[in-house]
Amino acid sequence: MNAQPMAITGCTILPMTGPGAVIDSGCVSVTDGVITAVQAGELPEGKGETRIDGRGMVLMPGLVNAHTHLYQVLLRAVWEDMPFLAWLKRIYGVAESLNPDHVMAGTLLGCLENLKGGVTTVCEHNFLNPGPECAVTAVEAISRSGLRGVFARTIMDSGEIVPDCTKETPETAFGRIEDLMARQPGAGSSRDDHRLTFRTGPNTPPINASPDLLREIRRFAHQHSIGISAHVAESASVVEVTRRELGRPGVVAHLKDFDLPGEDAIFAHSVHLSPEEIRHLAETGTSVSHNPVSNMMLGDGIAPVVEMLAAGVRVGLGTDGAASNHGQDLFETMKAASLLQKVKHQDAGVIDPYSVLRMATIDGAHALGLGSVCGTVEAGKRADLILVDIRKPHFQPVNDLVSQLVHCAKATDVDTVVVDGRVLMRDRQCTLLDEHEILQRARGAQGDLMARMSVA
Ligand SMILES: [Zn+2]
Structure with missing residues (x-):
C-alpha cells in the first residue's frame, strides 16, 4: 500500500x-x-x-482542514446575500435532490481542490443523509483521493427547516454509522496509519437536534470510542433560538447539559460564546475549528480566537464547505484568520503568524485526535x-x-x-486522481443537481 x-x-x-x-x-x-x-x-x-x-x-x-463539507463545491456561489438561517434552509433542502452520484462527483472535486492547495487531512462534517448511500459514497471518494480523512457522520432528528427525508431517529442513524464503520476494516481509532477515522455528532444544535438525540450521541460516541463534531454558535440567530426556546444562555451552555464538550469534541465556528463558555471549552479540552472565510461570507461575526487561545482552547482552521466560502483554500484561510483578529482588536500584534500556522497544522491535527499521527x-x-x-x-x-x-x-x-x-x-x-475526469464529472453532476433543485 x-x-x-x-x-x-x-x-x-x-x-x-x-x-x-x-x-x-x-x-x-x-x-x-x-x-x-x-x-x-x-x-x-x-x-x-x-x-x-x-x-x-x-x-x-501538510495542512489540516479541520472542518468542511466536500460535496458543497457543487454549490459554490449558488445562494448568497441571505441571513444565516434562510441560507441554512436552502442547504438542508438540497437533501431532497442529492444522490450518491452528486456526492461522489462533488466529494472527489472537493478532495482535489484541498489536495492541490496543500491539505493532507480533511475533516468531512457530513450531515445530509436522505439514505445511507450518500455517506458510504463520500467515504469511498475520500478513500480514493489518498487524503487522510476524518469522517464526522452527524445526525439531524428535528427542526422545521430540515426536510423529513434527512431526519433520522437516533436508532436508525446509529445503525447506519455502525454499518459505515464496519465497511472500513480497521478504521476508527485503532488502525495504525489512521488514514480514516470516524466521528459523529449533532449537526447544528439546538435547531436540528432534540435533547434525546444529544444524550444518545454522547452515549454512542463513548460506546464506540469515536469523537464528536458539531456546528456551534455559528450565528447570533442560533444563540437567540437557544435562549428563546430553551432558556439557556448559549449553545455551549446547552451542550454542556448533555456532556458533549470534551477532549474528543471539535466545535466548528464557536463565534458567539460568552467568557464562561470559552472557559468551559478550555476546562473540558474541547477543540474549535475556526472558519473565518465562511464566517465573513455569511456575515456571522468574528470568532473570539484571541480570547480562546488565551484561555487555552485548542483552535484548528477550516474552510467550511464551498457553499459558504466559496473555495477550499487553507492558505487564504490562514491569512483571513490572521487579519480578522487584527481588525477585531484594532491591534496588529494581537496574533502572531506562527500561532496561525500552528492552527493550520499541528493544532488542527490535535483538534481531530491526530496530534501523535501528523x-x-x-x-x-x-x-x-x-x-x-x-x-x-x-x-x-x-x-x-x-x-x-x-x-x-x-x-x-x-x-x-x-x-x-x-x-x-x-x-x-x-499522481492518483485524474484531474480532467473529476472536473468533467463535477460539471455533469452540478448540471443535474441544479436541474433537480430547479435553481435558475
Ligand atoms: Zn460547516
Missing part, C-alpha cells in the same frame, strides 16, 4: 515543532509511510529510494508533507518565512503533496 522508501532533499524544513525551529537546507527520509529522519545537509549516496529534489522550496507538514515533520510521525515553492514573485525576497507562508503564499504555490508516505502530487501534477 505504501510507496517505496523516499527522500526529499535540498529543501528548507519548517517542522512546526516550535517557534524558530527551521533547517535551512536539509532532507527528510520516509519508509513505510513513516518519517524516519529529519536532518540538515545532504543525504549520502542513495540506497535505491525515490528522491525528490526540494531545492527552492519549503518542506512543512501535523509536524518529526521522525516517527506519518509522512504527511508538502513542498511549497517560495521562488514566486509574490513570495520573494524572504524576510520572515513564517509570516510569508501565512500572508504571501498561495494554494497554487504547493508543488508536492505526500500523504502517509505516498506522493499524491508532484510538480502540481496529481
Whole structure:
C-alpha cells in the first residue's frame, strides 16, 4: 500500500515543532509511510529510494482542514446575500435532490481542490443523509483521493427547516454509522496509519437536534470510542433560538447539559460564546475549528480566537464547505484568520503568524485526535508533507518565512503533496486522481443537481 522508501532533499524544513525551529537546507527520509529522519545537509549516496529534489522550496507538514463539507463545491456561489438561517434552509433542502452520484462527483472535486492547495487531512462534517448511500459514497471518494480523512457522520432528528427525508431517529442513524464503520476494516481509532477515522455528532444544535438525540450521541460516541463534531454558535440567530426556546444562555451552555464538550469534541465556528463558555471549552479540552472565510461570507461575526487561545482552547482552521466560502483554500484561510483578529482588536500584534500556522497544522491535527499521527515533520510521525515553492514573485525576497507562508503564499504555490508516505502530487501534477475526469464529472453532476433543485 505504501510507496517505496523516499527522500526529499535540498529543501528548507519548517517542522512546526516550535517557534524558530527551521533547517535551512536539509532532507527528510520516509519508509513505510513513516518519517524516519529529519536532518540538515545532504543525504549520502542513495540506497535505491525515490528522491525528490526540494531545492527552492519549503518542506512543512501538510495542512489540516479541520472542518468542511466536500460535496458543497457543487454549490459554490449558488445562494448568497441571505441571513444565516434562510441560507441554512436552502442547504438542508438540497437533501431532497442529492444522490450518491452528486456526492461522489462533488466529494472527489472537493478532495482535489484541498489536495492541490496543500491539505493532507480533511475533516468531512457530513450531515445530509436522505439514505445511507450518500455517506458510504463520500467515504469511498475520500478513500480514493489518498487524503487522510476524518469522517464526522452527524445526525439531524428535528427542526422545521430540515426536510423529513434527512431526519433520522437516533436508532436508525446509529445503525447506519455502525454499518459505515464496519465497511472500513480497521478504521476508527485503532488502525495504525489512521488514514480514516470516524466521528459523529449533532449537526447544528439546538435547531436540528432534540435533547434525546444529544444524550444518545454522547452515549454512542463513548460506546464506540469515536469523537464528536458539531456546528456551534455559528450565528447570533442560533444563540437567540437557544435562549428563546430553551432558556439557556448559549449553545455551549446547552451542550454542556448533555456532556458533549470534551477532549474528543471539535466545535466548528464557536463565534458567539460568552467568557464562561470559552472557559468551559478550555476546562473540558474541547477543540474549535475556526472558519473565518465562511464566517465573513455569511456575515456571522468574528470568532473570539484571541480570547480562546488565551484561555487555552485548542483552535484548528477550516474552510467550511464551498457553499459558504466559496473555495477550499487553507492558505487564504490562514491569512483571513490572521487579519480578522487584527481588525477585531484594532491591534496588529494581537496574533502572531506562527500561532496561525500552528492552527493550520499541528493544532488542527490535535483538534481531530491526530496530534501523535501528523501535523509536524518529526521522525516517527506519518509522512504527511508538502513542498511549497517560495521562488514566486509574490513570495520573494524572504524576510520572515513564517509570516510569508501565512500572508504571501498561495494554494497554487504547493508543488508536492505526500500523504502517509505516498506522493499524491508532484510538480502540481496529481499522481492518483485524474484531474480532467473529476472536473468533467463535477460539471455533469452540478448540471443535474441544479436541474433537480430547479435553481435558475
Ligand atoms: Zn460547516
